[in-house]
Amino acid sequence: MVAGQAxxxxxxxxxxxxxxxxLWGLESQKRLRNSRILIIGVKGFGAEIAKNIILSGVKSVVLLDDGVLTEEDTCSQFLAPVELVxxxxxEASLMRAQALNPMVNITADTSRIQEKNENFFKNFDVVIATECxxxxxxRINQICRGNNIKFFCGDVYGMFGYIFADLQVHQYxxxxxxxPSGKGDGKKKLExxxxTVKDTANFVSLSKALGVDWSKPENAKKLTxxxxxxxxxxVLLEFRTKYNRKPDPKNRMADIDTLSSLSKTVLTSLQVPQDKIPTTVFSNVFAEISPVCAIVGGVVSQEIVKAVSQREAPHNNFFFFNPDNFCGFVETHSSSD
Incomplete structure (x- = not known):
């Protein structure tokens, strides 16, 4: 719950x-002004989110990242000067981030996300997790669900990007x-x-969103x-979890082979046909491409603003940016358990 809305x-x-x-009204801006945002991971994608959220006029933003700025980062991470590699x-992102909006309280946290317990997350109204x-x-999603904190996660892999949102029970x-009803007086055209209508959107946890049984007939029909x-x-989440990194351009050919192998394993475990993912796509998931960061980062930032301001229907629950046709779209996934 956003604190101090009065x-x-x-x-x-x-x-x-x-x-x-x-654009969105005084009450919505007040909600934004009192919202506390945690951004986990400040590479190119995280920097894009930070820029947009800071400019929107929130109360505070914490940039949490235990990593060191690299030359590769500076290709898409515009908040950190190259001389601070x-x-x-x-910390390298702080000065430029603060210059975007002096009215927002911005701090850097260089701790490891694994060290953060439930009490830490209670200090925020919205958490956006990248590079995890x-x-x-x-784990973070479950903590957020237990404390009524709006949760987003996502990442950009080359020309591909995704976002997941869990707003639990969200009113907007x-x-x-x-x-107009009726026929009017016959002299004037009805305009x-x-x-303004109120509505409610129900979200599921990340675990449920990833727990779809694709062998069930009703789900198998959707696959085609x-x-x-x-x-x-x-597949990319499996790669990240197994190797604690993204595919590396310096290790391109070996990582493409690894991704192809992981694809077979993941699709088999999900009981999905092996040809569902075109093998050619793995050559397009390296590094963070700035335009893709801008697009996907812009979408998640807009969703955060909508969630906090409680205006407009939210994306429920995945947004994907396809690397083949360069189109973004929303899909809803949930297990029936």
Whole structure:
């Protein structure tokens, strides 16, 4: 729950956020102004999210990353100056991040995510996890569910990107266009009107979203029409969990072979046909490509703003950016257990 929602915006904040207030309203901006955000992982994708969230006018942002800034990072990580290569990635990002919006409290945390217990996460309203193993993502998600914290995770692998959201039971309002009822007086054409409606979206945990039984007839039917991105994500998460890293451009050919092998293992375990993932796609999942970070980072940032402001229907529950056709789309997955 966002703390202190009764707090009013200062005159300086009202002036700075004037355009946003006109877009999504004063109450939504107040909710944003009182929200505390944790961003785990500040490589290119995390930096893109940080930029957008800081500019939106939240209360505070913590950049948590125990890694060291590398030359490869600077190809997509625009918050950290190249001259700070070799220093803490989180701390190197602070100066430029703060310059984006002096009214947001931004801090760096160089601890390992594995060291953070439940009490740490209670300090936040929204958690976005990147650069994590699957086991860590599930652990953080469960902590968030137990403490009514909005959870997002995602990553960018070359030309591919994904986002997962768990907002639990999320209430929101949205404007819909409707035609007035009745026939009118016959002299004037009835014009569509916009009305505000309330709705609720129910989300599942990451474990449930990944627990679909694809051998069930109703799920097996979906496979023929379904994009391969969900399964590519499963392979990449398996790679990350097994090797505690992303595919490395310096080890390109060996990692492509490893990904191909993992693909067979993952698809077999899910009881999904081996040809579901085209083998050619593995050559496109290396490094973090800046335009993809911008697209996927922009989408998750928008979803965070929507979740905090409680305006507009959220994406429930996966967003994928396909590396073949360069299109983004939403899919909903959940086990029936």
């Amino acid at each position: 707090n009013e915006l200062t005159e300086d904040e009202a002036e700075l956020y004037d355009r946003q207030i006109r 070799g220093s803490s990635r989180a 193993t699957l086991s860590e993502l599930k 309002v949205e404007e819909v266009t409707k035609l 569509p009107v916009k009305i 029409k379904m994009d391969y991105s969900y399964f590519l994500m499963r």
